[in-house]
Amino acid sequence: MFQLLNTILIGITAGAIYSLMATAIVLVWRSTRVINFAQAGMALLSTYFGYEAMVHFNSFWIALPVAMVGGAAVAALIELVFMRLLVKRSSTGPIAAVAPIIATLGLLGLIKGLISTFWGGADVRLVGPVTNIGYSIGDKTLAFSPLKLLTLCTVVVLMLLLTVLFQKSNIGLSLRASAYSPEIARLSGVKVDFVRTLGWSLAGASGAVAGMFQTVNGNGAFSPESIEFSLLLISGFIAAIIGGLESLIGAVIGGLVLGLVVSFVLMYISSSLFFIAPFLILLIILFIRPQGIIGVKAARRG
Amino acid sequence: MDKLKGANKLGLYVVSGFILFLLGNRVDELRVYQGASIAVFVVAISSIILLTGYSGQVSLGHGALMAIGAYSAVISRNSFHTPVILTFVIAVLIAAIGGALLGAAAARLSGPYLAGTTLALAIGLPSLANQFSILGGEQGIFFDVGFPPPSLGEGFTQYKWFFWIAALAALISMWLVANILRSRFGRNWRAGRSNETAAALSGINVSRSKILAFTISAGVAGLAGALLSMTIGIVSPSAFPLTLSFSLLTGAVLSGVSTLSGVMIGAVTLVAIPEIADAVATRIGVSERLTTNLPGLMVSTLLILTVLFVPNGPVEQHRTRQARKAAREKH
Numbered sequence: 001m002f003q004l005l006n007t008i009l010i011g012i013t014a015g016a017i018y019s020l021m022a023t024a025i026v027l028v029w030r031s032t033r034v035i036n037f038a039q040a041g042m043a044l045l046s047t048y049f050g051y052e053a054m055v056h057f058n059s060f061w062i063a064l065p066v067a068m069v070g071g072a073a074v075a076a077l078i079e080l081v082f083m084r085l086l087v088k089r090s091s092t093g094p095i096a097a098v099a100p101i102i103a104t105l106g107l108l109g110l111i112k113g114l115i116s117t118f119w120g121g122a123d124v125r126l127v128g129p130v131t132n133i134g135y136s137i138g139d140k141t142l143a144f145s146p147l148k149l150l151t152l153c154t155v156v157v158l159m160l161l162l163t164v165l166f167q168k169s170n171i172g173l174s175l176r177a178s179a180y181s182p183e184i185a186r187l188s189g190v191k192v193d194f195v196r197t198l199g200w201s202l203a204g205a206s207g208a209v210a211g212m213f214q215t216v217n218g219n220g221a222f223s224p225e226s227i228e229f230s231l232l233l234i235s236g237f238i239a240a241i242i243g244g245l246e247s248l249i250g251a252v253i254g255g256l257v258l259g260l261v262v263s264f265v266l267m268y269i270s271s272s273l274f275f276i277a278p279f280l281i282l283l284i285i286l287f288i289r290p291q292g293i294i295g296v297k298a299a300r301r302g
Numbered sequence: 303m304d305k306l307k308g309a310n311k312l313g314l315y316v317v318s319g320f321i322l323f324l325l326g327n328r329v330d331e332l333r334v335y336q337g338a339s340i341a342v343f344v345v346a347i348s349s350i351i352l353l354t355g356y357s358g359q360v361s362l363g364h365g366a367l368m369a370i371g372a373y374s375a376v377i378s379r380n381s382f383h384t385p386v387i388l389t390f391v392i393a394v395l396i397a398a399i400g401g402a403l404l405g406a407a408a409a410r411l412s413g414p415y416l417a418g419t420t421l422a423l424a425i426g427l428p429s430l431a432n433q434f435s436i437l438g439g440e441q442g443i444f445f446d447v448g449f450p451p452p453s454l455g456e457g458f459t460q461y462k463w464f465f466w467i468a469a470l471a472a473l474i475s476m477w478l479v480a481n482i483l484r485s486r487f488g489r490n491w492r493a494g495r496s497n498e499t500a501a502a503l504s505g506i507n508v509s510r511s512k513i514l515a516f517t518i519s520a521g522v523a524g525l526a527g528a529l530l531s532m533t534i535g536i537v538s539p540s541a542f543p544l545t546l547s548f549s550l551l552t553g554a555v556l557s558g559v560s561t562l563s564g565v566m567i568g569a570v571t572l573v574a575i576p577e578i579a580d581a582v583a584t585r586i587g588v589s590e591r592l593t594t595n596l597p598g599l600m601v602s603t604l605l606i607l608t609v610l611f612v613p614n615g616p617v618e619q620h621r622t623r624q625a626r627k628a629a630r631e632k633h
Contacts, residue, residue, distance in 0.1 A: 029414070035413075035418070037421075082606075089609075089613060095559055095609070095613045095614050095615075097360070097413065097495075098354055098559065099609050101360055102551055102605065103609045106602045106603075106605035106606040106609065108602075109548065109598055109599075109602030109605070110603060112598070113595045113599040113602060114599070116591065116595045116598075117595045117599070120591055121591075121594075230425065230544070234425050237422075238418060238422055241414070241415055241418045241419075270433070272433055273433075274429065275426045276426035276429055276430055279419075279422035279425070279426035279427075280426075282418065283419065286410070286415065287410075290410045290411060
């Protein structure tokens with residue numbers, strides 16, 4: 001019973017972080033119809049921004065917004081300079097279908113290489129604002145700590161903010177309109193190009209939060225080659241696809257499903273299934289519903 | 303070129319084989335080894351070109367298919383002492399079966415969904431080696447294709463033997479792939495790539511044709527995997543990292559993703575970049591950090607520049623320019 005509770009709590013916390021990463025991927029997909037493989041690289045870069053802020057100000061609560069703003073700025077820059085050129089240059093010929101995938105993979109390599117050049121490959125440390133030692137019930141220690149609670153709260157607040165932005169504001173309306181049909185949105189006066197850049201920066205910011213919390217929830221150390229970031233790359237992506245790529249709620253559900261299932265597999269079957277479990281989950285779900293849990297059938301032709 | 307008959311084309315491959323044979327005798331050990339690596343990449347990249355350029359399916363998981371080929375080769379070699387040729391045939395067959403299974407899943411998916419599934423495979427599959435003791439865990443299993451036959455003489459080195467095997471395998475598989483691409487199957491793939499509905503209306507079973515493409519591509523990738531583990535002498539999960547799958551895509555893009563004839567460009571670039579990076583680093587005397595990261599940075603930059611400025615590859619670019627020039631001269 002106690003083990004079951006622990007497994008669920010670990011799964012939910014991990015799932016919440018995956019949800020953020022999945023949200024970033026969904027935001028980019030909705031605004032530009034590109035799957036951004038570089039998202040985890042951008043999250044890593046933002047985490048390094050956060051680390052620099054931490055070194056200077058020694059406060060997580062300054063580091064987090066710095067990472068978010070940095071992540072948003074980098075994402076906007078990439079969209080403005082790089083993606084627009086890509087759309088213009090390689091939208092014809094046999095490459096058209098794969099160009100965005102390949103280009104963002106190149107971007108991932110470039111970002112990782114630049115990070116390793118500037119900060120080196122060694123681990124750097126990031127300390128959370130509250131302790132990661134679990135709450136105790138009687139003589140047992142839960143796998144749920146103040147830090148994990150904080151993670152969950154942050155994710156919930158951010159998701160609520162994003163939902164309000166999308167459903168209640170004019171900007172959200174134009175974001176949804178450009179995702180639905182760029183051509184019609186442009187005709188009705190939506191500045192589609194601006195909206196795209198905005199979608200990328202929102203994604204950059206939520207990726208940054210995912211990166212920061214992934215690091216402090218792990219052992220606090222991170223590096224370009226650390227396992228936490230490979231996991232973030234894969235999991236965010238799988239969560240987004242499980243959720244169907246089209247909606248924020250899908251991203252959240254995808255993240256939680258992935259987090260919980262992986263947590264149960266690791267606890268009850270074998271801990272060496274760490275990397276193969278997400279793949280199997282993805283295969284099973286795609287066999288049942290090729291368009292993801294919350295997906296539109298036509299969307300998978302995108 | 304198109305006017306050449308199949309038999310003449312075969313002659314072309316025999317001639318290139320002979321040139322390679324002469325070259326192999328004249329260069330030093332390091333170059334011979336690099337030649338073997340180039341041959342491995344030629345095989346691997348042609349499997350990507352077949353799949354992505356012709357059938358229009360993206361795979362980020364070809365590193366995993368290469369691993370399947372390598373592991374089946376080493377297991378059959380070590381447990382059943384199969385002859386070298388049979389070992390590679392087994393690698394091709396088992397990887398092709400894996401590819402058929404993956405292809406059956408892939409035919410239901412498209413674009414980002416397929417990319418995601420294969421990406422998860424590339425990360426997940428090599429880690430399975432730690433799960434079963436027969437696969438040798440993290441440290442891997444030794445793979446030995448044996449010494450070169452004594453009839454080749456005293457001075458015939460191991461690396462030269464690798465080069466012979468790899469180059470021969472590359473020539474054979476290139477010839478096969480080129481012919482498949484020009485056959486009915488190749489046409490079906492291209493038709494399905496450009497317009498699925500139109501292809502289905504003209505009587506092509508699109509999903510079967512896609513699965514076939516995945517199967518053949520996986521078989522070729524399996525061969526590349528077995529060759530790769532032959533040249534490094536060991537089969538382990540770390541020989542098939544995610545970056546391998548990414549480099550193969552890079553190689554395919556540099557070659558021109560729909561032009562098999564450009565495959566040498568990608569393969570040579572992938573092998574040459576570490577050396578070029580090294581030369582640049584020592585010439586300018588950059589910091590140690592930059593030196594270690596320079597090859598990766600160069601590959602990524604090259605990939606991005608290619609996608610932006612020569613998106614369909616140098617061969618296609620050249621062809622388009624020639625066609626435009628011809629059109630202008632007519633007027």
